[in-house]
Amino acid sequence: MKNLIRIGLLASAALVLSALPARAADYRAEYRLSTVLPESFPWGAGGLRWAELIKERTGGRINVKMYPGTSLVGGDQTKEFTALRQGTIDLAVGSTINWSPQVRELNLFALPFLMPDYKAIDALTKGEVGRDLFAVLATKDVVPLAWGENGFREISNSKRDIHVPDDLKGLKIRVVGSPLFVETISALGGNPVQMSWADAQPAMATNAVDGQENPLSVFAAAKLHTVGQKHVTLWGYVADPLIFVVSRQVWDSWSPEDQRAVREAAEQAAAEEVALARKGISGNDDEMLKAIAANGVSVVRLTEAEKQAFQKATRPVFDKWVKLVGAPLVTKAEAAVAKR
Structure with a gap:
């Protein structure tokens, strides 16, 4: 009888543990976030803010360190997306321009004089076109979460x-x-x-x-x-919209609760980054x-x-x-x- 009770208690405990978010011990000690520019620019500030929000919203289970200057790929901006797919980079706030050699559809934003103003950028990134592009990216081993902005060039x-x-x-x-x-x-x-x-x-x-x-x-x-x-x-x-993304392999290793937290953190950081990128010029x-x-x-x-x-x-x-x-x-x- 005692053995049956012990087995029952152990089973109940296992169910409770399985329902909890993954523990920090189950995750890597550090996840690598790539950006081209450092925190003195809106781009890098957005990446740093994302890392802060991720740690806050996951209760410290996910710790992200930002590596500016695309230092994880020797400073070669055009290699960043490939490195994401290969696992050298875990997260990125990346440029549609820099990733366009690997994702031809992202060249849309570099078509000369397609977008006359900020309303035009928003019409694309916040509408069906933005969702279509995220669907394309989702087939390439990454999970796109939010649109940021580097601005008109x-x-x-x-x-x-x-x-x-x-x-x-x-x-x-x-x-x-x-x-x-x-x-x-x-x-x-x-x-x-x-x-x-x-x-x-x-x-x-x-x-x-x-x-x-x-x-x-x-x-x-x-x-x-x-x-x-x-x-x-x-x-x-x-114009050069930015994209907050996570490597598919990394994303799949996180619990649904933490995935939701990382997505919400990306959306908030992206909104703040866009506002910062437009400050003083719009x-x-x-x-x-x-x-x-x-x-x-x-x-x-x-x-x-x-x-x-x-x-x-x-x-x-x-x-x-x-x-x-x-x-x-x-x-x-x-x-x-x-x-x-």
């Missing part, structure tokens, strides 16, 4: 103001390792030079390149005016623009007519890449932008 250089496509002729412009960016700058008469962000600032300081294209938050945080970037043109030719808030100009930088705001000239010059590139991204997805995106 504006162009700067050390030589002159840019008002028309001809102003780009002959300028050596640093671009990320994406064929679409190379073709877009080439179509405008510029000389695109592919290099990592780690190499970009030294190249600008030594005049190995004349300019670059990046969100204003990056321009300001990196103090690019100190490396000769004295001319900025606001053209908003492409709506009636132009404090960052004023600060950039105060450093002796000439800031050019293109008129709609001037933007159309750039759009016309890059249209052959747009049309070519529609086929590579997928015409149905692009059509859906254009309709969402038009309805915004």
